[in-house]
Amino acid sequence: MCRKDAVRSSVVAIGNFDGVHLGHREVLAEARRHCPDAPLIVVTFWPHPRSVLKPGEGPxxxxxxxxxxxxxxxxxADRVEVIRFTPELASWSxxxxxxxxxxxxxxxxxxVGENFRFGHRAAGNVETLRELGAGVFEVLALRLVRYGDEDTCSSRIREALLSGDVEHAAEHLGRLFRFAGVVTVGDKRGRGLxxxxxxxxxxxxLACPADGVYAGWVTRLDGRDGVGVPLPDGHPDEVWPAAISVGSNPTFDGVQxxxxxxxxxxxxxxxxDVPIAVDFVARIxxxxxxxxxxELIETMNSDVDRVRSRLAEPAAYA
Structure with missing residues (x-):
């Protein structure tokens, strides 16, 4: 299942790496510092192990x-190895x-991170890995990165998003939280309003900030401008300020x-039908x-004014 073609001596970082937050990037940075002359291979798992071990309960x-x-x-990372997480893999020693x-x-x-576990029923830990690698490979176990008085981890970022605190999520991510996808046809009410x-x-x-209105940025990802004209080679993607609504549109009894x-x-x-990315700056x-x-239109006008003001402020993760 996991066998790969032999490669020259490498440094390997292992983890789920969901979100690739500050802690994850420190793991990669330390791997590079420790073995600067070796290719850095990152091993990650898909789908999330918890969604396989406890169907319906994955994060x-x-x-x-x-x-x-x-x-x-x-x-x-010089190379990313995606390991398909299955019940069979979960049963391995x-x-x-x-x-x-x-x-x-x-x-x-x-x-690895100091809390790394592997093998059937998470039987293996950092010491197990050191024992199994003795004479073959060295093991570095890193402490969790902290922001303020909190450990940085994917669960904490999810909690911040669940409460709508996208600024706190960005502090742990080291960048704005981004939600990307392909634009679909909606109810077309917005244009009429x-x-x-x-x-x-x-x-x-997929994780997404709590329902509400946010200030943020929209980036077109297909190498074209706002009306679909191809950008010159090497030109950066176009980015625009935006007022962002997350939710099901309860005023019109929406469900999606x-x-x-x-x-x-x-x-x-x-x-x-265009791929875009939405980067969240702050909740309005x-x-x-x-x-x-x-009443909706009046509030939306107020929202736009507040978004404009917020985006004009210096942003730590713009």
Whole structure:
């Protein structure tokens, strides 16, 4: 299941790496510092082990797999090995995991977090890994990175998003929380109200900030400008300020949860079926069910003013 073609001596970092937050990036940075002349191979698992071991109880993921791989590469990985987590893999002993998944990577050093567990019923820990690697590879176990008085971990970031605290999530991520997808056709009410939006459905398995209105940025990801004209080679993706609504639109009895982004001062954007990314800067307010359309429009105008002011402020993770 995990055997790979032999590679030259490497340094290997292992973990779930959901979100590729500050702690994850420190693992990769330490691996690179420890073995600067060796290729850095990152081993990650998909799907999340908990979703396999306890179906229906897996965590909401901070990133899709392709986003995780890209973030790991940006953080310094020379190669990302995705191990398919299955009930069979979960039944392996620590010895089998090392033999099948690690030794083929020819590790000189394996870098993990201090809470790393592996093998059937999480029987293996850092000391087990050291024993199994004795004479073959070194093991570095790193303490969790802290922000303020909190350990940085994916669970804490999910908790921050669940409460709508995207600024706290960004502190642990080391960047703005990003939700990406392909724009779909919505109810088309926004345009009639004077606030056309780019709509992204929220899949059940992906983490997203709590329902409400946020200030943030929208990035078009297909190398074209707002109306679909290809950008010159080497030109950065276009980024626009946006008022972002997350929720099911209770004023109109909506049922589907969506991320709806109104790009400030633009009504000419052609974004249907276009991949975009939405980066959340700050929460403006919670979700409200309005008594009528006039009250909704009045509040939306106020929201836009507040978003504009917030985005004009210096941002730590802009």
């Amino acid at each position: 909401m993921l901070l990133t899709r797999l392709e986003e995780r791989i890209e973030l790991l590469q940006d953080a310094g 620590p010895e089998q995991f090392v033999a099948e998944c690690l030794l083929p990577l020819n590790p000189r050093c394996v870098v 004077g606030f056309p939006t780019a709509n992204l459905p929220v899949p059940r398995h 949860r969506r991320v709806e982004s109104y790009v400030l001062d633009r009504d000419d954007l052609a974004l249907y 307010r919670g979700q409200v069910k309005f008594a009528d359309v006039d």
